[in-house]
Amino acid sequence: MINATMNELEQLFLSAEVAQTRSICVTACHAQSGVSSIASALAERYLLAGYSTLLVDLNLLGSAYTPQPCLTTEDEGEIQWLQANDHHGIFTGITVAKTGADVVSYRNPHYLSEKIQTWHRDFERIIIDTSPILDHSEGIIPAQSIARACQHTLIVVQGGETKQAQLVKTFELLKQADANVLGCMLNNHNQATLGQEMVRELNRCKFLPKSIRAKWSKKLLNNEWLSHIA
Structure with missing residues (x-):
């Protein structure tokens, strides 16, 4: 779970408020990058700001969501409760x-643009969680x-996983689609710190006694200067 009030978010x-953004698409180069976590956290932040928010x-x-019974609205059958699985x-929200x-x-x-305009009648902010932009599987809606x-x-860029070439290709596809990129958000949840990387290398030194490696590993992991992302 991502804290909706963390500094990066x-x-x-x-940035979205300065740009007067009312609808935002959240995507990534590849799967398992944390798109749904960022989308739900951003939706929560909008709710905390007092905006009526729709998560699509x-x-x-x-x-990453489980639909719950529909709300009582004029558009009953489309508007639902979406429960985040994590x-x-x-x-x-709405799920298709x-x-x-x-x-x-x-x-x-063009169809989606019209739907967004329709949703804006009842909601001030709309956030859309999408499939990875570089995935070409059949049956998806292209990001x-x-x-x-x-x-x-x-x-959303997954630290330690997303390659530069993938990010460049993603920007090219978005440019071809005339999409307006608000920015990138680095997800470093699974990225090792400098201390963890050093401990991993240290454990490869099998010629050192296990007790010595354990002692040095503890010091490396507790070092504040080495707690930053590698």
């Missing part, structure tokens, strides 16, 4: 079935099509 929120799940590769937070005419329709940026329909796009 606060900077993103402020268009990630058909691996949804921290059980509940948001007002993985098969059927809906998927075909949502692949059209660049969603990005084109939204005012701005946020790219």
Whole structure:
């Protein structure tokens, strides 16, 4: 679970507010980058700011939300409660079935733009969780099509995993789609610190007694200067 008031997310929120962003697409180069965690945390931040917020799940590769019974609204059957699987937070949202005419329709940026305008009648902020932009699996809604329909796009970069070439390709695809990139957010949750990297190298030195390696490892991990991301 990502804290909705952490400094990095606060900077993103402020950037979006300065840009007067009402709809934002959250995507990444590849899967398991933390897109859904960032999307739900951003939705929570908007709610804390007092905005009526809609979270739209268009990630058909691996949804991070479980739909709950529909709300009582004029558009009952589309608007739902979406419960986040990782921290059980509940948001007002929409999810699209993985098969059927809906998927075909949502692949059209013009159709999605019209849907976003419709949603704006009831919601001040809209956040859309998408599939990875470099994934070309059948049956998904291309992230660049969603990005084109939204005012701005946020790219989540997984520290230690996302390659420079992947990021360059992602920017190229978004540029071709005439998407407006708000910025990138580095997810370093799984990235080792300098101390952890040094401990890993130290443990390769099998000629050192295990007790010595354990003692040095403890000192390395407790060193404040080595607690930064490698």
